Amino acid sequence: MAKKSEEQTLEEKLKRLEEIALLLDRGELSIDEQLKIYEEGMGLAQQCRDFLEQAELKVRRLSGDDEMTE
């Protein structure tokens, strides 16, 4: 299921975003590193937003007499 893996990616992205906010907040990194993850964080935020805003409901159908195949 392609969608599921995408959603996991979304979750991973959100996790990384939180991590970045935390890292920046701690302020232990060099300016260079800070700038790097700042950039990464901004990119992630945008990607997550786009993904959420474009998401469409997908319905998988089990037919009544069908044995589940997955």
Place this chain on the structure above:
Amino acid sequence: MTEQPVSVSELTYAIKGLLEEGIGDVVVLGEISNFKHHTSGHRYFTLKDANAQIGAVMWRSRTLTFRPEDGMRVVVRGKLSVYPAQGKYQIDCVAMRPEGIGDLHIAFEKLKESLRARGYFNEERKRPLPRRPRSVGIATSQTGAALQDMLSTISRRFPLLDVVFRPTLVQGDGAGVDIARAIVELNRAHVDVIIIGRGGGSIEDLWCFNTEEVADAVYNSAIPVISAVGHETDFTIADFVADKRAETPTAAAVLVTPITAEDLLLGIEEMRRSIVRIMINVVSSLHETAESFVDGRAARRITERIHLRGQRVDELTTRYGSSVGHHVSMIRQRIAHTVALCASLHPLAPLRRGYAVVERGGHVLTGADVLHAGDTIRLHRQTESSEMHISTILPQRSYLPKDRTDG
């Protein structure tokens, strides 16, 4: 063909005559279902038993000594009549009295007690619903409004939820068995939570949710089950066994989307803002560091230049903060420039090239200060400082002709 056809009305009136005269007055024992007290004051309902049902009407003019309710067993006295406009026969009730609790309800109460005794309703065996479900299994009718209500609610709240739909009979013969099978199949589909349900209906319509098969399937489900039988007042057996009861299918859809896409977007925005805020702090502390490099009066111009640079960085940072995703490399470059500028403007940097800083009486001398013979000065070079007395002042020679402001 010589047969002369009769009109529908003629046939209907023939039937009417036959039934009303042939049967006429009746006293009937049955269970009330689908009782409607119309705003006109007339009452319409169905009388039924296990195998048959018949429509009934009780006009406003007839008095009642109790409040009829669905499932109540009553004895009705009246007259069989035909309503030609709908081709329906019905009992025109003159009087009605209650007769204990209906058979269905007795059966319902019996099953409920037996399941309760077996621990099916125990609160401690009920599982919490997943806090952030990824998928939901839905067992309901393919054609009912319940499905549309649930799908549109999920789509609006959290379209990333995977929906596995199992078209299911939720009314009539075999519905109980089908619901039970649907629960088993949805268990095999490994969804995170299951909704079984349908929109409202009469007690009989909902009856399949009162069967033992459904109770067993819900009880044995490895996955939490929400019952969403759209009937706010009556509880079904499924409601009692389910891990959670929702009053309507829409309410169930809300339960499986506790975190909405909007919540996530807000969270992302908050994180983005805090990241930008932190970066702005980083940049401004960079300015402070740069300023601390230079000694106030002696390097006012330098400080000004740094301020100008800093302002530029601030502008960029602020602007960047309000338009995500752009100018990242630009601001990086600007900051890198600022850092490089700070380094080149460091007042002690020239010392590396062999120049010295002259200090007199605790103040660093600028180009405008004048030295006199006999002054005691300190000379700071890159690696050492020394104190000296000036013996002679030599004739002035300018190294910076363009910068000379006076003679």
